[in-house]
Amino acid sequence: MIAVHAGAGYHEDDIEKLCASALRESGFDIVRAVMILESDARTNCGLGSNLTISGRVECEAAYMISQNLSFGAVAAVSNTENPVFAAKKIVEEQIEKGSASSLVQPMVLAGYGADRFVENLGLQICANEELVTDLASKDYEKALRNLAEMAKMRMDTVGAVSIEPSGLSKSCVSSGGILLKRDGRLGHSPQFGSAIWSEQRGTKSISISVSGCGEALTRVHFAQNLAEKILDWDDSNSLLMVLVRDFFEKHFRNSRLLEGFSSDRILAGGIVLFKDGSINELVVFHNTQHFAFACSNGKSIRRYKSSLPAGSALVCNSFGC
């Protein structure tokens, strides 16, 4: 089971087709799928990321695997189009070196150190200007002229999740951040428990990848707390979709942790992959205008661009997988 998303946002083009082709070309590997999206100028991550207030590209990405709940992230990275590869390497180093090393293995590297880490991995290093696309520059100029127009611009982060037949689960996320963000601003990707979660507990496995307003998602540790609710869930008469919807309302939209936020900032969209024995389910939710994704059971690939109907506060749908 694997799914790839292009984030909670406003999509004019058929971005779900891009998700499907990234899934296919990746050989059903979540990190490779996200690297394809990072290198595509149409998505808000890697090449073509939203520009900061000073016109730079600063990316972030994270990776998590259910084995020991290992988590790795890079933030404020400015010289590569593939930060998700570095995030995965941080996790691999944690697993390989683990407690055998005298040094604490880092979870998150930012800025200068993250760029040097990327360089040492042999990823292609580029000047920051090479990551700036025409589309990103146009959005930036337009946003500087008219801040009110920003709501329709690309706020979306890409991500992917998978659960293997063994129950091993993996998740990742990659983001170019919000348009006109302050240089150096960390979004939700590098904050543990906010953007992604992968856990295996008994017969249950879960993988989550969430996009949206980073500051809001971080405050409620969105992915981790949603996973906890789902793993604790024992009402087999109810639907997973209802649980996710309920979490969204109670623990996000109406969270006391977000009292200082205006409601138009309390934005999120994401995918939840859940497996319990023979049950395989994909739940997709968003309160942004659009949310595009593709998913596969390893055979066929399906894709969908979900839209928020007028008057609705949230879309939350479940799919067999």
Add this chain to the structure above:
Amino acid sequence: MIAVHAGAGYHEDDIEKLCASALRESGFDIVRAVMILESDARTNCGLGSNLTISGRVECEAAYMISQNLSFGAVAAVSNTENPVFAAKKIVEEQIEKGSASSLVQPMVLAGYGADRFVENLGLQICANEELVTDLASKDYEKALRNLAEMAKMRMDTVGAVSIEPSGLSKSCVSSGGILLKRDGRLGHSPQFGSAIWSEQRGTKSISISVSGCGEALTRVHFAQNLAEKILDWDDSNSLLMVLVRDFFEKHFRNSRLLEGFSSDRILAGGIVLFKDGSINELVVFHNTQHFAFACSNGKSIRRYKSSLPAGSALVCNSFGC
């Protein structure tokens, strides 16, 4: 009520005296008190911070205020000795601009952007080398030669908490990070809910500042979850100290979120300031060798260096305040 700590670690000198003098000289202001500690070469923050694996200083600091649970942090800052001042400014901007601004106010700035933010605040900017002290260099050289010796070196982060008579609570933390950390590594300071927490709920106010192994503290969102337990606490027949000790055992030492960690990394020490009507209490806990602090009710100043007795797993003490 105000308290200042010099972190969970191993202190050979009378660092509690430094806490007391910082408290006095600050005029009982937590940020000014921490700035004094940052500028003192004996503490592991600002000037004299532990060096990264490549020999640089990279600092982080955070500030939180109970008003709207506002939180701000800077991370991987390399050109100032007073990062806590920048963290406070991020919170002040959130409160001033709030949702009136079209732009999302950042919670965390890292690296390049954090250094530029600091520069624009008018703080003194210095070359990275100017933050490197002889003591830090000696520790670094020694650690490179013998990684096993690191356990006795300075891992400690400084911090301070206060609760005003009105119930308004504030907390902050400032850290030079762990010795030989990877460049760009983020500790627990900039991660929301990990190092500090300040909240006012009804008649109750709480402020927490925690030091220790950042990766472990971040995984359990230590400060936020401890605050939640205390604010939910309604057993007036029990002692706050017992609650803190219980949290430390169940939700930190034995947390399933730390299964991949060796036990000698599950290190923490911190202060909890709690007020409920006329009750004013300070709880101090640590499972490191030492924990030094000073506290005041606005009149006298008391100081203490707490030591872990041989064979004990944890020290947890309560003080009237």
